[in-house]
Amino acid sequence: MLPDLLSAGFALAPVWPALAAVVIAFLLLPGRPSERVVARVTAVAVWLSLASAACGVLLCLSHGPVDYRLGNWYEAAEYSFPLVMLFDGLTAAMSAFVAVIVLTTVKFSVTYLHREPGFVRFFVLTLFFAAGMQLLVLAGSAELLFIGWEFVGISSVLLVAFFHERAMPVQAALRVLVTYRVCDIGLLLGAVGLHHWLGTTVWADVFAGLPQHAGETAGLAVGLALVFAAMGKSAQFPVGGWLPRAMEGPTASSAVFYGSLSVHAGVYLLLRAAPLLEQSLVIRAVLVVVGLVTAVIAALSSQVSADAKSAVAHATASQVGLMFVECGLGLYTLALVHLITHATLRYYQFLRTLSAVQDAMWQQAALGRTDSDEAAARWEEVAPGPRRALYRLALERFAVEPALDRWLTRPIMNLSRALDRLEGGLLALHARTPEAGTGAPLPLMAPDLSPDAPAPVLSPALRPDAGAPEARV
């Protein structure tokens, strides 16, 4: 009886924030609700979520791991989507940590974002994120984990674009979205591959079936796909360029997403799928190499970052790289402890960034130097040649992003334009008017010359003398 109650309580951890987000969305229908109401609804939800997480801790301490099955979400013929949760020590620890961090963020943000035009939007997205993160942690199958993963992703993107009236946050959000979408293919491929390979995506069943399928190529493919997904979410080489750009969002969201929770979701995935990943030496080697390369690149980039938030973001990626290495070496307990302690430290550092800059200015005024100057002085011991080369490489973040743009993004866009020209040629729609698809010149609608046609209504922007503005990509 008690385990059932505790399990049911734990399973509600993602439900409370989701419910609160829906309630606030309904409150938005007639008009903008007051800050006080939004803050109260949010606070109640995150406190309840924390209580649910506490149920999880009690459950794990008293009864050990529980495979909690709630039936199927939907089914069609032989296929079904199981609603299953896996409650073990890893889940309980992460769920409680998520609940505490979200609660702190909410308390901090109520004051921090007071009278901000996007106040309600911020809390809806934070609740959405909290629901996704809890679902991701509690998920007992790869498919359910994917749903939480997507919730976290979309709320992250929308919070990066929080200050949507400026161009940079919006551009950064697109960058984050592109990386997430591409790397999410890995998680989808992993889930679909698991279903095809072992006939299930439920973690407990997958782990039980592994001994009979050890050493198969399918296992390697699935594992690599999951590692790719984790790399995207945790900003690892070579798909980590989005992390410093994501600092465009409000500081509170930077702290909770890129300091503590979202950026560590990839490591959580590695820990969750550890029995699968450790089957293959190739996967472990990939984890170690990716982690080490990221750690070095991000640590150097952090040293040369001109703004405090970017420096902390690079430092975060560097430490997460070390967690990848720990997972590759099979040091899972160390990785979990590292995750929680590092996430806590970075969370604090992000929230302190603004006042830390203030402190540094005071320090500079009082002592004539700062801690950063002392750190930079250590590089004086390195010979000027290598130092200059390293400096330049770090400043350009080892040119990873330009290389990806050149070898991946640009060919896709060029292909798109080539296909568009082909279509235009086939249709001959552009015979008399400038191209309007992906080409640069703007379309100018030909006037309707038939006698019964109404006078063309064109906005001033479309008048022939308006000129073609620069294309914004």
Added chain:
Amino acid sequence: MTFDLLALAIPVLWIVPLVGAFVVQFLIREPTRQRDVAIGVAWVVFFIASGVFLAIGWDSHFVRDDLEAPLFMSLRFHMAVDGLNAMLLPMTAAIALASLLSTPRSDLRGNTAARILAVLGTLLGCFLALDAATLALFWIGSMLPLWQDTRRSNSRPLHLVMTLAIAATALALVAALVLLAQAGAAAGMAAPFDLLALARAGTPLPPVIGWLFLFAALLRMGIFPLHLWLTAAGWRAPGYSAMPALFTSLGSFGLARVVMPLFPRLCEQVSGPLVMIGAVTALYGALLAVGQYDLRRVIAYFWVSQMGLVLTGLATLNAPGVSGALLQAMSSVVEVCGLMLIALEVEARAGTTDMRLLGGLVRRAPRLTTGFLLLSASAVGFPGTISFVAEDLAIQGLLHEHQLAAALLLVVTAINGVTLFKAFKQTFLGPGSQHAKALRSFADLRGWEYRASVALMAALLIGGLVPQPLLAVRAGAVEALQKLEPAAAAAEHHPAAVIADEHEDAPDDDDDDD
């Protein structure tokens, strides 16, 4: 009693919009009254279609007789509501209604309103028909208003390509009917076009008829390389009247209603190629959409991509694949029509859908922005929406035999996500274009626009969170299509007989045979 009401409702569903179109076009002169009458007719049809769906739509027999009567020579008035079309009726009516309500009053002259009603009537006729000739007649008729529109669009190539599309559809369908008539005459059938009669007769049908229907269906879906007319019309044709005609699931419905049940052997033969054509179409549409600068073109190519996904799922011929494809065909209609409505609302307010001239609209229109974001998320299969369930099922259906196509579709969903967010960003976010002065009077969703948008989002979200009833509605149809596979394998057993077997299980059969 239910049957009597149904017997009344079925003809009303397609006759009333057609009569309404005639009245609005020829008998009413005053524009305000034309608009009122058109919207009134659309409301009536929507309520009746919803009533029919709620009353018997949950009865998931694949084929059942609801109304059957000889009409003219071998043309029979034979229509039915079943698991395959029950949901499409209110959905199509809702889209036509939304088009009418959203069209600016200045644009909703008699012609436009009449064309929307004519498309509604013919589409509902198509979905209801169980007679090949009636279906073909409505099928061709549903494209004619759009063809009329393209004559006024000042784009001769567009008019030409539309003419070719309609001519090709008409030729294919008429040729198929002629061949059906020949086959029926050879077998001595009284009703050679009646799909159920054909099934009962068990006469082997020449595969060329299946090819002709397949061609017409693929053309209607806009499958590569037969998509040119659709994307061109989606961009250049007058928007509000073109939308219900362009973005409809008629093509996939034709596949599921005629080609798959009557020509299972053909389907089995072309299953592999069709899966690959579908996947290539999905990728082609996605690649073209990602580079576009015009919102209407983005949506038109996105539709092509979605139709590729639907074809891929249907061509798997297994239960999860077909279930997912039928669900996707339905949800993509709602999502793409919703996105197109928003694009048209932007066009009506700003005078353009070129995203380089737009930007920062969220400050003027937060509701419109939220609507676009939610519809985009739904369209790319975000968890909790109908498309997520549909895509999941379609990909599961592909896994056994077509892993490459499954992997391609995953890439397509990623590209489509980027495409729609990029369009969202360029249109609604950012600092506002240098043409911001022209957008100063840009208004947000108002009145019916807002209420319709909220209803649309609610339907998509509720359907996505609780998808089982939607799957159950079509379970009978999918199950019946599954039963056709062993029939195809058995050389002696004609596929059409399976429909008859299925039909015999349905109630009311004997009453209607006379």
